[in-house]
Amino acid sequence: MTVTEERVRRPQPGATDPRSPDDHGALRRAVGRNLTAYGFLCAALICFALFSWYPMIREIVLSFQQNNFVDPGEWVGFDNFRTVIADPAFRAAWLNTAAFSGLALVIGYAVPFVLAVVLNELKHAKAYLRFVVYLPVMLPPAVAVLLFKWFYDPGAGLFNQALDAAHLPPLSWLDSTSTALVSLVIVSTWMNLGTGTLIYLAALQSIPGDLYESAELDGAGLFKRVWHVTIPQTKLILLVMLLLQVVATMQVFIEPYLLTGGGPENATVTVAYLMYQYAFNFGDFGGGSALGLMLMIVLLVFSTIYLRVSREEAER
Numbered sequence: 185m186t187v188t189e190e191r192v193r194r195p196q197p198g199a200t201d202p203r204s205p206d207d208h209g210a211l212r213r214a215v216g217r218n219l220t221a222y223g224f225l226c227a228a229l230i231c232f233a234l235f236s237w238y239p240m241i242r243e244i245v246l247s248f249q250q251n252n253f254v255d256p257g258e259w260v261g262f263d264n265f266r267t268v269i270a271d272p273a274f275r276a277a278w279l280n281t282a283a284f285s286g287l288a289l290v291i292g293y294a295v296p297f298v299l300a301v302v303l304n305e306l307k308h309a310k311a312y313l314r315f316v317v318y319l320p321v322m323l324p325p326a327v328a329v330l331l332f333k334w335f336y337d338p339g340a341g342l343f344n345q346a347l348d349a350a351h352l353p354p355l356s357w358l359d360s361t362s363t364a365l366v367s368l369v370i371v372s373t374w375m376n377l378g379t380g381t382l383i384y385l386a387a388l389q390s391i392p393g394d395l396y397e398s399a400e401l402d403g404a405g406l407f408k409r410v411w412h413v414t415i416p417q418t419k420l421i422l423l424v425m426l427l428l429q430v431v432a433t434m435q436v437f438i439e440p441y442l443l444t445g446g447g448p449e450n451a452t453v454t455v456a457y458l459m460y461q462y463a464f465n466f467g468d469f470g471g472g473s474a475l476g477l478m479l480m481i482v483l484l485v486f487s488t489i490y491l492r493v494s495r496e497e498a499e500r
Contacts, residue, residue, distance in 0.1 A: 240480070246473035253469055264474040268462070274475075276450040277458040283365060284372075284454060285433040292373035293429050296380030297422070301410055303381070304388040314385070318378035325375060329442045332371045333358075336443070358444050361451040368439040368452055376432070380425060387421040388414060420496060427490040431483055455479050 247264055249257035268274055303313055320328060335342045336357035344354040357367045391414065399409045415422070437456040440446055446453035446461070453461075455475060463472030 243473045243476050243480070246469050247477045249470050251469045251473075252467045257470075260470065264468075264470040265478075268471050268474050273450055273453055273458055277453050277455045280365060280450075280452060281434055281436065281454045281456075284369060284436055285430055287366060287369040288372055288433040289426070289429055291369055292376060292380070292433075293426060295373060296377055297384050299377070299381045300384030300388055301406075301414065303385055305406065314382065317381050320374055321376070321378040323375075325438050326442065328375045329371060329438055332367075332374070333443055336367060359448055361448055364444055364448060364452050368436070368443060371439050371443070372433070372436065380429075383425065384418070384421070387418045391417045420493065423493050424490065427486055427493060431486050431490065434479065434483060434486075 246257070248259060248261060250260045250263070251257035299317060303310055303317070306313065323331075334340075338344060338354060338356055338359070341357070343357065347354055355363055357363050395413050395417070396409055399413050404412065435456050436454050437460065440452045440454055440457045441460070444452040446457050456479065459472045459475040459479070461472075462468045462475060
């Protein structure tokens with residue numbers, strides 16, 4: 185090795201490190217940004233685990249215990265499931281939940297789509313009508329339900345006053361087994377009308393306009409345009425909304441809780457409401473958790489289908 189090569193390889197006394205202080209500062213800033221990002225991510229994961237996964241796991245454990253949250257839990261195996269299934273209200277709750285979901289699909293699934301089609305066809309006042317349709321969503325659910333409780337009042341209620349003005353006999357909306365469940369469906373449909381309508385409207389506005397123009401040139405009216413253009417172009421959105429509607433209506437609670445208390449004669453008791461009764465009215469958290477686990481399994485099936493359909497929609 186020559187003297188020249190040695191001088192090149194060895195830094196002379198007082199020479200600076202090739203990595204300048206600016207490089208060290210940039211590295212520290214990058215590490216700090218990454219640590220901050222990981223910190224926020226960990227906080228989100230902790231909150232998700234605390235408020236989502238922990239209650240789910242706790243519910244599974246409680247469903248196999250005799251637990252009133254006062255005495256230590258006693259492992260009872262499947263006794264909670266046997267007790268709940270033997271309850272006469274169990275069958276009524278599942279039938280009412282299925283009936284509620286079916287009625288909500290007939291009313292609450294079709295009405296927002298029809299409204300979206302009408303709004304999409306309008307040329308004027310579209311923004312104002314969108315606001316009016318979405319207005320019920322802006323109300324807190326408890327306020328909306330209590331508003332309808334006044335509407336359904338047998339004496340001074342708005343609906344019976346309208347029937348009286350039309351010279352029709354009044355109805356016991358919430359006190360009759362034949363009308364109570366339908367009354368709850370009407371409330372649920374009204375509260376969720378705006379969300380469904382705006383989602384459908386966004387899907388309709390994404391359809392290329394030349395498809396409608398071609399249909400009009402072929403002499404297609406509104407109904408044929410909807411049948412041959414709108415529905416085929418939005419079929420995946422319609423399926424996604426159908427699954428979301430099923431998942432949401434299977435968990436109905438606030439309407440029977442605030443309006444009917446599950447009556448009359450268990451005509452409006454639902455699975456979610458019966459679960460609440462077991463846990464907080466009867467003090468049987470094991471039975472309530474067993475009901476919740478059954479409902480969770482049913483919802484898991486529909487949620488899996490929903491995720492698969494959503495993935496197909498995203499890949500289009």
